[in-house]
Amino acid sequence: MKRVQFEHSPIPYLFIAPQIIIIVIFFLWPAAQAIYQSFLLEDAFGLSSQFVWFRNYTDTIFSDAWLQAAGFTLVFSALVTFLSLALALLLAVKANEVIQGASTYKTLLMWAYAIAPPVAGLMGNLMFNPLIGDLYAFMNTIGFDFDHKLDSVDAGFVVVLISVWKQVSVNFIFFLSGLQGIPKSVTEAATMDCKSSFRRFWTITFPLLAPTTFFLMVINITYAFFETFGIIDTTTQGAPGGATNTLVYKVFQDGFRGADIGGSSAQSVVLMVMVLALTVIQFRFIEKKVHY
Template sequence: MEDAFGLSSEFVGLRNFTDVLEDPEYVSTVLFTLFFSALVTFFSLSLALLLAVQVNEVLTGAGVYKTFLMWAYAIAPPAAGLVGSLLFSPLMGDLYNGINALGFDFNHTRDGSDSIFVVVLISVWKQLSINFIFFLSGLQGIPASVQEAARIDCPVSIKRFWTVTFPLLAPTTFFLLVINTTYAFFETFGVIDLTTRGGPAGSTTTLVYKIYQDGFLGADLGGSAAQSVILMLFVICLTIIQFRYVDKKVHY
């Protein structure tokens, strides 16, 4: 354990780890991080796949559609968070006014559910373009002969997609699953910091943001260091699960 100014230190063994694991607030942060990561990964992959399938069928003006869908990838997460904070601002936000005009009592600064909606929406929008690029490349990489044979054997488009096209996208989907999970865990820090700052009442605090709050804002260097080690072990275990069990269902 070290003081906030780094002038003295004391060896306390595993006390920092036990204090972190016994903290109910940290447990709720872990649960929210898993929930948040699952939402961001699911919606960003699902929407990107839907858009890629639709654009892949476009013959006229396909380049224009691709450009509009890819440009968001050039925006850094903090910039995306700043844009989101302005759009959902209770003072001048267009999306804030639009949602409340529909009859909803929406305010992400005081309601935890609304704040979760905001950070998930912005995070998905930020990641949508890179997923779209990879899915579209995967779709265009499927041989035309395979697609023609699939149309003959299975005339129903939805069934043909799930039985032929989607299995051929399995390597791309697995790759995107890994990078989107990593993105949700680490790269959404800027989005959360500029929109909700982990609030209200810690409802949007992820593991990475809690390390920042406790270490940089709360000056708890020992506790934040212990949280960093726990997060590293957690991500290692998650990666092992992904490659050991999910990767077995991928056909290359």
């Protein structure tokens, strides 16, 4: 049987070409380079190079430092994602109900959005400075023996706090617009049926926000994995004892500080696979529960 062939013009290809070219140059080609480099052991200047199969992988991934960073990254990402979504949702719901001065509230909650992670990190670092930091003094005044320079839980608290603070406003904007997208007729009908606003929220509002929540979850996990790099670099730099080192920061430390190109490439490839797996899980299993 002859397959049906449709004649089509090459113009659509021309239209998508710029996008494809950008993807190839800025994503596929570097990714291919990283995979290639991850099998090579080279001196930093690239003057002697040898193919070593999986040595870069075994050297780096089985090291205690990498495993520690992997553990922290997972806990950190889970905490940052959950807390920044939960807080933003709470704030959005409350701000949505405000009638007097609503736009002031909204603006105030939104404007941290414009702050870049390294700047947020620098400000947080200043506030937690043992000599002049107000938050450091505050934590110690209210009875905590707070010392993020040496205590790994305290250091984790600092980076989570700053990362969540930075991300809440982004989530807030999306949740707020999500809430405003819920038809008034639905909420009014619900109000007649059910007195408890708490139950109305979980049975009506939250399910209707599911597409927004799912989208934000994907965005936030990516944020926690990659973009918090700037916050780690300007605050703890992985200290104390590597307890706040994330996988991305370790790639940077080994590759850009330590000139170990093979080792850091291997780590990037593993990271790439991890994020790919995570994305597949999100879209295959969690998205099924989302009703658009």
